[in-house]
Amino acid sequence: MEKRQELYAGKAKSVYTTDDPDLLVLQFRDDTSAFDGKKKEALARKGMVNNVFNAYIMERLQDAGIPTHFEKRLSDTESLVKKMAMIPVECVVRNIAAGGLVKRLGVEEGRELSPPTFELFLKNDEKGDPMINESLAETFGWATPAQLGRMKELTFKVNHLLKQLFAEGGLMLVDYKLEFGLFKGEVVLGDEFSPDGCRLWDAKTREKLDKDRFRQGLGGVIEAYEEVGRRIGVIFPS
Ligand code: C5P
Known part of the structure; x- marks a missing residue:
């Protein structure tokens, strides 16, 4: 290659x-x-x-x-x-209130969300990734109802798997964003899953160990990413 x-x-x-x-x-x-x-x-x-x-x-x-x-x-x-044809819709699942949800609805940060929420955003930097819904996605041709259904199903499957994986490392998966694309007609998970696109808190202290450290100027950003990785079994090259 x-x-x-x-x-x-x-x-x-x-x-x-x-x-x-x-x-x-x-x-x-x-x-x-x-x-x-x-x-x-x-x-x-x-x-x-x-x-x-x-x-x-x-x-x-x-x-x-x-x-x-x-x-x-x-x-x-x-x-x-x-190589996929990317679907310009971001899927966000939240297990705990933080970030955009707290800002938008005024709910308390750290509140457990049961059941977890599912939100859609249009991937569009110029417009600041506005929140959308299934009806808008269908009407404007960003994704079909069948594709959206599969994206939601896969996004929640990922939640089930990763909540468990992070919990084993003493971490809470607060929320995350996924992107999907089409490969030979099939909806496939794309982009990346890293502490850049999710929120992870220490389960005991609720210390933030994700990109919020960068957003909020808390320092120790990469050290936190490495700590999270080590706790779930990632081995980084030295
Ligand atoms: O900002 P907000 O609270 O809506 O973000 C929800 C989750 O999605 C966070 O984990 C954030 O890091 C992620 N996200 C992202 N890229 C975006 C928007 C949100 O990775 N463009």
């Missing part, structure tokens, strides 16, 4: 074509952004940490029957993935 030209550079990852039309290389960079790109910084080792973390999670999900775009880790900062 040969890495070819850059296809797209996102806020934290770059995507490259390969000599295989069905495969892409994802390069995880140290760049970190929040608040729709208004806060930006390069955090040393973040590309490596998120790439290794994501590979571990994707393999666990794949083993449990979740279809993912992940093929294999190629290097410290690169992974090989299936």
Whole structure:
């Protein structure tokens, strides 16, 4: 497999074509952004940490029957993935109130959400990823009802698997965002799962061990990501 030209550079990852039309290389960079790109910084080792973390999670999900775009880790900062047609809809599940939900509804941070909530957002930086619903997604052709149904089913399956995995490491999976795409007509989990796209709290102290450390200027961002990884069995290259 040969890495070819850059296809797209996102806020934290770059995507490259390969000599295989069905495969892409994802390069995880140290760049970190929040608040729709208004806060930006390069955090040393973040590309490596998120790439290794994501590979571990994707393999666990794949083993449990979740279809993912992940093929294999190629290097410290690169992974090989299936080339998909991305569905421009972000799926968010919340087990505990935090972040956007607290802001929007004024509920208390840390409140347990039973049953967990499911929200859809349009992936659109210019519009600040507005909240949408199934009706809007269908009308505007972002996703069909069948695709949305499968996305919701897979997002909750991921919740079941990862809540358990993180709990074993003494961590609470507060919330997370997933993205999906279509590969040969099938809805497949794409993008990444790392502390950049979820909230993880220490189960005893409720210390934040995710990207909120960057958003809120708490420091120790990458140290927290590594701590989370180590607690669930990720082995980072030294
Ligand atoms: O900001 P909000 O509380 O709605 O985010 C919910 C979850 O989705 C958080 O874990 C956040 O990190 C993640 N998220 C993301 N990318 C976005 C929006 C939210 O990773 N564009």
